[in-house]
Amino acid sequence: MKKALILIVLISISLSGYSEHSNREEKKESQNYINSYRNMKTLNKFEFPALPYSYDALEPYIDKMTMEIHYDRHHRAYFNNFVNAIKGTEMESMSIEDIFENISKMPASVRNNGGGFYNHVLYWEVMSPNGGEISEKLKNAIDQKFGSMDELKKLFLDAGKSRFGSGWAWLSVDKSGQLFVSSTPNQDNPLMDVADKMGVPILGMDVWEHAYYLKYQNKRPDYVEAFWNVINWQEVSRRYDMLVK
Numbered sequence: 656m657k658k659a660l661i662l663i664v665l666i667s668i669s670l671s672g673y674s675e676h677s678n679r680e681e682k683k684e685s686q687n688y689i690n691s692y693r694n695m696k697t698l699n700k701f702e703f704p705a706l707p708y709s710y711d712a713l714e715p716y717i718d719k720m721t722m723e724i725h726y727d728r729h730h731r732a733y734f735n736n737f738v739n740a741i742k743g744t745e746m747e748s749m750s751i752e753d754i755f756e757n758i759s760k761m762p763a764s765v766r767n768n769g770g771g772f773y774n775h776v777l778y779w780e781v782m783s784p785n786g787g788e789i790s791e792k793l794k795n796a797i798d799q800k801f802g803s804m805d806e807l808k809k810l811f812l813d814a815g816k817s818r819f820g821s822g823w824a825w826l827s828v829d830k831s832g833q834l835f836v837s838s839t840p841n842q843d844n845p846l847m848d849v850a851d852k853m854g855v856p857i858l859g860m861d862v863w864e865h866a867y868y869l870k871y872q873n874k875r876p877d878y879v880e881a882f883w884n885v886i887n888w889q890e891v892s893r894r895y896d897m898l899v900k
């Protein structure tokens with residue numbers, strides 16, 4: 656009886672030690688992730704960034720007129736409306752990522768226009784006429800998580816095709832450093848505390864009609880397939896490599 660009691664006490668001590676250790680590890684892991692994420696925050700919320708290529712650079716996949724209207728009218732409107740929506744509020748001194756982490760408490764105009772601004776900056780950057788090479792590290796992570804690049808392509812494009820109404824498809828990294836594919840409605844994104852699954856997006860595809868209607872009309876699947884040809888894998892890899900050490 657006495658022996659059994661001693662055994663129980665020993666097991667409890669060892670389990671509590673393990674749980675403390677695993678909590679510490681989890682906290683450390685989460686801290687590393689947060690640090691990497693904070694280092695990668697580069698978006699100045701008061702600056703309207705230049706398009707990194709010309710309007711016709713992504714032809715024939717994305718036509719010149721769509722690019723011009725999308726960048727210079729839709730995107731600019733999100734930016735202007737966002738700046739106006741945060742003017743004179745505490746959000747002026749917060750990073751856009753911190754605003755997103757608390758978006759459920761913010762006005763709808765901030766959620767819609769702040770999301771619109773951030774999402775489009777990412778969208779322009781993860782496209783390119785000559786996409787470059789995917790890093791070995793990201794390639795391995797994709798193979799490990801999804802089985803192959805083809806499987807990721809299918810999942811990601813399906814997320815865009817099946818989003819009802821307007822929205823986005825994403826490839827993101829969660830707090831444990833794992834890749835995941837998701838989709839959000841309207842101008843939401845995975846950084847927002849309203850997202851079904853939160854993470855840092857490294858690839859985003861706009862599936863609003865304004866992104867494709869002039870060339871593809873109602874054929875969203877054709878645009879989605881075309882998008883795969885203009886992904887800037889070098890930039891997607893840069894974002895991944897910065898987040899996951």
Ligand SMILES: [Fe+2]
Binds near residue numbers: 725
């Ligand atoms: Fe858009």
